[in-house]
Amino acid sequence: MFDRVVRRPRMRSLARVPAVVLPVMILIAASGCGSGGVGDELNGMTRTPPTEVGRVALPDESPGGGGRQTRLRGEEDGLMLVYFGYTFCPDVCPTTLADLGVALGELPEEQARRVKVGMVTVDPERDTPKALNGYLGHFFAPGRFASFRTTDDDELARAESAFGASSKLGKADRHGNYEVAHTAQVFAVDGTGQVLVEWPFGTPSEDIRSDLERLLGDGGIGSA
């Protein structure tokens, strides 16, 4: 259907939103009145309606995941921070993961233990399970991350599409090295599969930490 380089189309997210919804969404944005929810006070981006990813599942190759199909969402009272990236990425990916590590390290332990980081490799060919686990283990404590990897291009594309994310393999250079352009934000998914907030690349770790505290604290998710 697609050749190797463009096999994952860049634009799919528009198709997810029915045309009639668009004007309504624009009106809401223009009038500036949100729903009055916690989203109003978050540093990251929120969407109305929130992206739903509750049905998305991929094999988790982390030691605790054992390669089982695992949903890309938080525990009932927690969050999964989903990131699409690859370990050969030396610049943007480690910057983001280091920022997440800082934010999580500064959360109260009671909250931090309710958060898991789920990285989906967009480069499964080079990112072996071992490479993914070694990479994530550098930033996060054991058991606090999931290593999502599928070698089925369509399965990966469907997962990306659900998040409104995408990736594209670049051309190989003369050494056979290639890079992968990919969606760079982090998605915070609750236990029901709703994306509560997205942090674009470059969001300071302090902003991420305060968003997490707001979402996981009193009145946030997991509180009666």
Next chain:
Amino acid sequence: MKKMMYMAATAAAALAIAGCGSDDGSDGTTAAAGETSVSDAWARVTTPTQTTGAAYMTIESPGGDTLTAASVPSSVAGEAQLHEATGEEPMDSGGSMDSTAPMGSGEGMMGMREVDHVVIPADGTLTLEPGGYHIMLLDLVKPIEPGATIPVTLELEKAGEIEVDATAEE
């Protein structure tokens, strides 16, 4: 947990160094050739399975100059290239960005590409930093470990060759 806290602290330190600009070169290595100076040179620590790395620094060159190439010893990496991150601009810090619009073409997509040269403006300072320009290290011979020193040779059109020691940071 302990490890995480340690990582957090060192990463914060690395970010602080990367972010502090050129007001004070004491945190990084400074080399000078004529009036050109380089400060805050660092390379990101890599894990054993990574074969690529990145180095960053601030180059000050009153009158301006052009960075045309960078190289590292073959004992460090097979090749060094000048790279530029492409795609989305980093978001402004603070402030809420309530985006209700659907995602457009490639929103939030980031990649990188090799560039032939990087211009240092006449009044100025060029900062290589995450999400902007970096010196890409390809085919790493061994992982970049915390505290290691990576010798980087910069080639500038006017200033000529400048040697810098980039310190490995998280």
